[in-house]
Amino acid sequence: MKDDLTDRILVVLSSVLMLTAVYMIFFYAPTERVMGIVQKIFYFHLPLAFMAFLSYFVAFVSGVLYLVKKDIKWDIIGSASVEIGVVFTTLVLITGSLWARPIWNTWWTWDPRLTSSLILWLIYVAYIILRMSVEQAERRATFCAVMAIVGFIDVPIVFLSARLWRTIHPVVIKSKSIDMEPAMISVLAISMAAFLLFWITLIRIRSRVDFMELRIRNLEKIKRGGME
DSSP: OHHHHHHHHHHHHHHHHHHHHHHHHTTTTBBBBBBBBGGGHHHHHHHHHHHHHHHHHHHHHHHHHHHHHHOHHHHHHHHHHHHHHHHHHHHHHHHHHHHHHHHHHSSSSHHHHHHHHHHHHHHHHHHHHHHHHHHHHHHHHHHHHHHHHHHHTTHHHHHHHHHSOOOOEEEEEEOOOOOOOOOOOOHHHHHHHHHHHHHHHHHHHHHHHHHHHHHHHHHHOOOOOHOO
């Protein structure tokens, strides 16, 4: 009951904060002078990208902890993180394409940032396929933990790609400054907070579903053992 109440509170809070962010994006944030209103996609695009990175980082840590402790809970958390990360990465690619079309006059270009992001998506889609392909629980958890750890290598590559190679992808957040007006920074901060709370809500609910399924399977095993 306590977990259900916490989930409801998180859903309500994340919904309110998300609606606040959407309002501020369209009615408070100033319109960018060069790109116009299409620039407002940025307030969704960047938080989605950061939440995808956070998902893969959690999967990386969970993978390490599973290999060390062999505790199935880390496999469940890692799996939930990857699933949500893939959804967020898909939305990053979609919003990026919608933003690119009027600005770059193309839906897609093999820019280092875009290419490395697509590779990241493919890596973790392969993780999900691997997870569905291996039936034995311990083997599946071990293989997926290793893949989550190895796959995370691409995350810093995606983040640094626009800084290390020649690219047409803009770099807004720099080491010493943020190339945005104060009002835009405020809206971005609200949007980041909204997506972070939404991400926490999704991770919590998705993980609980798997934990409940695990308990049901364990109870069924105990029941079958008792009947024998």
